[in-house]
Amino acid sequence: MHVFPAATRLKRRHVLMLAGATTVTACAPHARGAHHASPDMRGVDRRLRQAVTEGEAPGVVCAIGHDGQIVHRAVYGRRAVTPMAEPMTWDTVFDMASLTKPVITAPCVMRLWEQGRFGLDDPVSRYLPQFAAAGKSTITIRHLLTHYSGLPPDLDLTHPWQGRDAAFRLTMNVAPSQPPGSGFIYSDINFITLGFLVEKLSGMTLDAYATRFILTPLGMRQSRFLPPETWLPRTAPTEPDENGHMLRGQVNDPSSRRMGGVAGHAGLFSNADDMCLYAQALLDRRAGRPSAFPLQPNTVMLMTTAQQPEGKSDLRGLGWDISTHYSSVRGDRFPLGSFGHTGFTGTSLWLDPGSDSYVLILTSRLHPAGHGNVVRLRHDVATAAALALTPPQG
Known part of the structure; x- marks a missing residue:
């Protein structure tokens, strides 16, 4: 994944077909830290694929924000499984x-x-x-x-x-x-x-x-x-x-x-684009930017x-x-002082002002019959994302 300076106003997507799902990784125009290396989100993607494969949710949209940009976008699985199968898309609207x-x-x-x-x-x-x-x-x-x-x-x-x-x-x-x-x-x-x-x-x-x-x-x-x-x-x-x-x-x-x-x-x-807008605007206002x-x-x-x-x-x-x-969605690495919330349908947003980061997970885990469970998924994705954003030193 490449990071493009804000002045170019570019948004580039790299689409991979993995196990029948689509992963979209993108870089939005970068307001801060334009020269940082791209974080390795393979751990996030593995856990998202596992969630779909094991039936924790029929599909998932995930966005990781850091330092003023969306550093990772992922789309896996299906938006609907009945009455006919529909692929999950980045612009899917969620309850x-x-x-x-x-x-x-x-x-x-x-x-x-x-x-x-x-x-x-x-x-x-x-x-x-x-x-x-x-x-x-x-x-x-x-x-x-x-x-x-x-x-x-x-x-x-x-x-x-x-x-x-x-x-x-x-x-x-x-x-x-x-x-x-x-x-x-x-x-x-x-x-x-x-x-x-x-x-x-x-x-x-x-x-x-x-x-x-x-x-x-x-x-x-x-x-x-x-x-x-x-x-x-x-x-x-x-x-x-x-x-x-x-x-x-x-x-x-x-x-x-x-x-x-x-x-x-x-x-x-709402959908992922709008929730990313909200999350970054909230972090920016909190920081006085x-x-x-x-x-x-x-x-x-x-x-x-x-x-x-x-x-x-x-x-x-x-x-x-x-x-x-309710705070297991923080994962094991984001510190006390970060904050967030979950939704019963399978949505969650966790934000860490200290690292200027957020983790957005959107699922419709109740579809089709009310049995999905994404509690562990939220925890694991937040942990993997935090590790990728702040890797161990030395």
Whole structure:
């Protein structure tokens, strides 16, 4: 692989056919470190091929970013296996699942915070009065963002509720499982609530607000809630819904689907190009470099450094995971202080500001029948990528 200076504005791809899969390795225009040697990503590719061969996921798209450029792109396997086989492609659109939380909802919330619309330690019920029901009056916005609210993981799906209004009533009336601040419980309800908060304070729907103030400034044209039908041919399907209908372009998460596909915890669809744009813009803004990321550097620092209650060992930023039992995606080599998040459908993004690196893995691991598992894949790819980017000295 060759690195071309930014001035040439070149983007070159080298395509290899390996075990029935396509690997794409590319160099984008290089903003920094143009003379660094190309990292050896053979360990990453071996693990990605293994994942497809052993059925951890039907296919995978992976991007490794470092020092201001995408240093590795890989595409393996299939986008769909039923009703007919379709090859995975770099531009495949994925249901991002819980990556919606840090990528969309948290920055929407923090943009409103920058405008002085609330304080992070304000009670949620100051802005959503109904939220005080069932003993929630002391839960703060910071509790929601860090998953220290004490709320249970999910809304009750045993009853056939439907629509945003029904979800709002359920959310406002839910009872905590434990006192706020006492322990880490990863909860979709936290970010469903934050989605309602964005809508209340902005007067806009969450998807409209996110498109105007997050996605559009970043140039993320292949990212949105409720993808149009024209996107369906390159959208990765997930699994059959309750009626046996294969979900494709409809959000997999049942609560978000019942809410119409727009919710603070799930509903974003995106692809590798857009997520790489996002990741690099986030790293650049955090470091104080020129960036289109629509928040200030100090705000990004709050989102990506430990903000959980004092003395608690599960480390969470305002939206991003730092060190919890969900952090195996960090691998064995990226240090504490890096951050990231995963999505139930098989998506993940981990970022290390110290080395100006990120690892993006996009799969639809639930396709076709909900049985894939990419937990180990995420760990192993992050480890191999970090080894390639910072090889042992001597």
